[in-house]
Amino acid sequence: MGLTGTALAIDAGNSKTDVALVATDGRLLGTARGGGFRPPAVGTGPAVDVLAPLVRSVLAQARPAGPVGHLSAFLAGADLPVEEERLAAEIAGRGWARTVSVRNDTFALLRAGLPDDGERVGVAVVCGAGINCAGAGRDGATARFPALGRLSGDWGGGAFLAEEAMWCAARAEDGRGAPTRLADALPAHFGLAGMPELIEAFHLGALPGHRRHELAPLLFSVAEAGDPVARALVARQAEEIALLATVALKRLGLLGEGVPVVLGGGVLAARHPLLHDQVTRLLSERAPGAVPHVVSAPPVLGAALDTLDRAGAGAGAHGRLRAARWARRQPPAPQPPGPQSPAGSARSRT
Incomplete structure (x- = not known):
């Protein structure tokens, strides 16, 4: 060309x-x-x-x-x-x-976050509806993961966190789980009285499945307010993001080097302070040479x-x-007609 x-x-x-x-x-x-x-x-x-x-x-x-x-x-x-x-x-x-x-x-995010001259070496972690990681090493080496959801060992992403928030809130409501403010915050967001009404609304379709993506931002808000259950989920997500990055860096022989770690997707691009600070802290401990930065460009x-x-x-x-x-x-994308799967694209906005 x-x-x-x-x-x-x-x-x-x-x-x-x-x-x-x-x-x-x-x-x-x-x-x-x-x-x-x-x-x-x-x-x-x-x-x-x-x-x-x-x-x-x-x-x-x-x-x-x-x-x-x-x-x-x-x-x-x-x-x-x-x-x-x-x-x-x-x-x-x-x-x-x-x-x-x-x-x-995921490789599109990686390329967007790498320099245009010199060596294009680094790792990208995308956390949107799902989660994925890809890396580029020297001499054409790559590191990647199947990213097929729980089938391939994945944990996290906005759709996954939404399900976890619902799970924790439902169990708090009926006494099977630890108390959490999620049990009040989630139904209140939809103008409903409590978790039984919210569960019924999703189950019977009164609330369309794609609206579950609204639950992940609520989880982060409740976590920022100090709720222990919500904070534990955010901490677990930060752990998984740092783990993906460090494993990819290790596979590529880059763990001790000063290479970019590109962070993107809706969850990471939102820069939720609790998540962002924990991710950068964990990376500084486990890959001290890495240079994490968030890419918000499309x-x-x-x-x-x-x-x-x-x-x-x-x-x-x-x-x-x-x-x-x-x-x-670029005009906004049309809303999807139904629920989104956490598998496949990790980068879908949440």
């Missing part, structure tokens, strides 16, 4: 999908945002169908003179190598670009930067792309 060409960048998570058309000199030519990308739920072909109108939209915005050179897709549901291969084959068959590459969406930026990397673009192109007004170009 020459430096005068164009490329497509796709970042697709459980709750929203972003597509961007970029010039290989770093100009942002068009963006589009759509709904969630869920190949495990709907199948590979139908999932990729979600991308088609977004690709058409960005191409219509810029009307490139020739074929798009490369398409970099960072996708939820690309959790295993075989899934990456299936998705890459499906996307390549659509003819949107001459060449296609597919990786798990992960599609990482996908777009990847296209410039593949084109051999210079630092000026990367800087131009980073300076683009991404947030102003």
Whole structure:
């Protein structure tokens, strides 16, 4: 792909999908945002169908003179190598670009948080609806996790924390568990009298399942107010985030080195003080050379930067792309119609 060409960048998570058309000199030519990308739920072909109108939209915005050179897709549901291969084959068959590459969406956050010149080595932990981690080492080494929820040993993320908050509040209400202010705060948020009413509302559908994502921010508020049960859940989440990062660094032989640890996703990007402070403290103890920092830029930026990397673009192109007004170009994603699974995309907003 020459430096005068164009490329497509796709970042697709459980709750929203972003597509961007970029010039290989770093100009942002068009963006589009759509709904969630869920190949495990709907199948590979139908999932990729979600991308088609977004690709058409960005191409219509810029009307490139020739074929798009490369398409970099960072996708939820690309959790295993075989899934990456299936998705890459499906996307390549659509003819949107001459060449296609597919990786798990966590790598988009990682690329967005790494420098554009010099060695691109580091680890990213994303905590949104679910949780995941990916790392890039020297000589092309990578570290990653299946990120299939409890099936693959995962703990945490906004959807998981929402379920834990409900579990603790329900048990506090009926006497099986320790007292917690969650038992009052959760139903009050929905204008309900107590936990029995909240449980019934979710069970019978009076409250749609996707509204459970509202419970995780309540958990953090109750924890900040000093509730021991809520604080224990936040501490456990901080432990898991630090554990993922340190294990990945160790696998890559980077545990004692001063490399970036990129933190992102809705839960981490919110910078809840209790969580953020515990994560940084744990990392300072276990990986003292690591440099943690939160990335709030849209992960599609990482996908777009990847296209410039593949084109051999210079630092000026990367800087131009980073300076683009991404947030102003992207309308909000539509609300999902139903409950979200904590597996697959870890980065969905919570």
